[in-house]
Amino acid sequence: MKPRKPPPEQDDLLRARLVEMLGMRHELVKLADLIDWEVFEREWAGHFPSSVGRPATQTRLVAGLFYLQQISVKSQFSVEGGDFLISKRQIVHGACAVVPDEFAGAIVSNEYAVLRCRGGFDLGYLKHLSHSVYFQQTCFHSCIGVHIEKMIFKVEEWLEREFDLPPIEKQREIAGSVDAVDRKIALLRDKRAALELFKVSTMDRIFRQEVRFSREDGSEFPEWRPETLGAITKWTSGGTPSKANEALWSGDIPWISASSMHSEVITDAPTRVSPAAIGRGTRIAPTGSLLLLVRGTAGSVKSAAPRASGQ
Numbered sequence: 001m002k003p004r005k006p007p008p009e010q011d012d013l014l015r016a017r018l019v020e021m022l023g024m025r026h027e028l029v030k031l032a033d034l035i036d037w038e039v040f041e042r043e044w045a046g047h048f049p050s051s052v053g054r055p056a057t058q059t060r061l062v063a064g065l066f067y068l069q070q071i072s073v074k075s076q077f078s079v080e081g082g083d084f085l086i087s088k089r090q091i092v093h094g095a096c097a098v099v100p101d102e103f104a105g106a107i108v109s110n111e112y113a114v115l116r117c118r119g120g121f122d123l124g125y126l127k128h129l130s131h132s133v134y135f136q137q138t139c140f141h142s143c144i145g146v147h148i149e150k151m152i153f154k155v156e157e158w159l160e161r162e163f164d165l166p167p168i169e170k171q172r173e174i175a176g177s178v179d180a181v182d183r184k185i186a187l188l189r190d191k192r193a194a195l196e197l198f199k200v201s202t203m204d205r206i207f208r209q210e211v212r213f214s215r216e217d218g219s220e221f222p223e224w225r226p227e228t229l230g231a232i233t234k235w236t237s238g239g240t241p242s243k244a245n246e247a248l249w250s251g252d253i254p255w256i257s258a259s260s261m262h263s264e265v266i267t268d269a270p271t272r273v274s275p276a277a278i279g280r281g282t283r284i285a286p287t288g289s290l291l292l293l294v295r296g297t298a299g300s301v302k303s304a305a306p307r308a309s310g311q
Contacts, residue, residue, distance in 0.1 A: 124175030241281035
């Protein structure tokens with residue numbers, strides 16, 4: 001069914017007319033007055049042969065939306081393999097990378113800037129250059145903002161900065177050398193991961209007694225016996241001194257909390273307490289103690305030196 005013509009506008013005592021809320025000097029408002037909207041109604045009338053059913057959307061609205069769709073800035077676009085992406089909002093944290101071929105056709109938002117290398121700039125060299133302090137400093141100095149998390153990257157300004165580039169042959173040689181180091185690092189990383197997996201699986205088999213050890217003379221060790229940890233260990237609990245008493249937090253004794261437990265052996269902690277805090281909410285954990293986190297994420301580490309600790 002053909003669209004219905006809008007009813008004549010009437011003033012409303014409690015509501016302003018739309019035309020009164022628009023900026024009459026705006027380019028689109030001026031353009032709307034120049035367009036002959038009746039042309040669209042005549043040309044599109046043949047698409048609505050039926051006289052029954054729900055009325056179609058007004059022709060002027062449809063034509064206007066089609067026009068806005070063509071002139072508006074697109075918020076997303078596709079990338080190709082070999083494109084170099086830079087995040088305009090996160091480049092201060094090093095957010096940039098080369099798009100691999102398998103990601104060709106991926107969609108990204110216009111929050112990213114895309115660079116494509118020309119003949120005198122090697123993509124492999126750019127990939128490694130982008131991870132250097134030298135490159136990151138140029139990006140930082142081309143950002144504006146009052147907070148590190150709200151910095152905006154000024155691409156146009158950054159593109160005007162000069163970089164010291166070697167000849168293209170030297171760029172490829174440098175990129176190839178760094179690629180070789182990266183491959184070696186990857187192999188060592190894979191080897192370490194395999195060794196860590198072997199260690200975990202072997203320890204599990206040992207503790208399940210699936211793997212047994214013998215003495216040097218070939219004789220067997222005595223059979224394992226069941227024990228409770230409470231019977232063969234001494235357990236104490238840590239704690240948190242009063243935050244209201246600043247004197248308890250002005251010493252040089254490391255105080256271990258959950259944020260300190262990131263390795264198997266603790267050698268230091270960012271927070272310190274004074275000797276007065278010992279016995280007033282916290283305790284000293286002797287060297288070699290096993291610390292268990294009983295609140296929050298479970299975990300355990302070994303203390304390499306006397307430390308105070310929380311729970």
